[in-house]
Amino acid sequence: MYLASLDRPERDIAPYFARLDDICADLERSIADATASNGTPPRVMDLAIALQNVIPGHHDFQGDEENYDDTENANLMCVIDRKRGLPVALALLYLHAAARCGLDMTGIDFPGHFLLRLEASGERVLIDPFHNGIVLGAAELRELLKAFQGLDAELQPEHYREATDQTILLRLQNNIKVRALRSGDLAYATTILERCLIIAPDEPGLWHQAGTLHARLNNDEKALAAFEQFLKLNHDPRHQQRIKTLAAELRDRIAGIEPDAAKQGDAKDTDDTVIPFHPPKSCGSDNANGSKQPAPSDDPSPV
Secondary structure, three states: OHHHHHOOOOOOOHHHHHHHHHHHHHHHHHHHHHOOOOOOOOOHHHHHHHHHHHHHHHOOOEEOOOOOOOHHHHOHHHHHHHOEEOHHHHHHHHHHHHHHOOOEEEEEOOOOOOEEEEEEOOEEEEEEOOOOOEEEOHHHHHHHHHHHHOOOOOOOHHHHOEEOHHHHHHHHHHHHHHHHHHOOOHHHHHHHHHHHHHHOOOOHHHHHHHHHHHHHOOOHHHHHHHHHHHHHHOOOHHHHHHHHHHHHHHHHHHHOOOOOHHHHHHHHHHOOOOOOOOOOHHHOOOOOOOOOOOOOOOOOOOO
């Protein structure tokens, strides 16, 4: 919520926390209704239905299929106002309410479409927060994966990897950054990237992206600082020489030294190891179910 407020500084944040409190109170009542009169804990499907009745049902939070790429779908304050959002943004509402009500729910870093896992009484189900909190079986999961990774893709254990709080925040911010890049707003993309670095300061791929964007914006000193931090964190020799060359060029630019065109050309022609400008696997962006193409700046391989 506080990250969302950075883009909406004129808004009072208190009413949004009050809305979250309302959701939690309604979910608590729904869970109580699902509990048997003899006190037997509800089964996992009963809890999944309780979530469906409250979040997409009573409160009408749904995935925004009509304006999927609207950046407001990744801003939690806007999601609460519009009751529409991306999978990972809606997932935050489910996770918050579930935690407040004592449910065992975790985020699942599924490729291209963030999911939730709910466990109770030795049972577990996977929930799609984008599509009204429906429970997904193996067939639906396979279809979802193939829509994102291609017809040859098959479900693997790593597709059910639990998402940490850091991963969830990065994935949410990366969705905003991807859309800013797609619209050509490099300055805003850089702002979002700086927020990502506050969340994950030890992620070398983010420092590389920051250096690249700052260089494109002619923020030479910030670009140099970002590349130097990348070199401290990433010791892969395939990347070291190229980034060192870029850092040297930036130092020359800052000092007002004209670049040597021949050397600059040689460096570019002889080094094909530049790190792809894509987000890490751990903070990919989301796709709407049914989209046959991955998001343009989402690469399943780590930076």
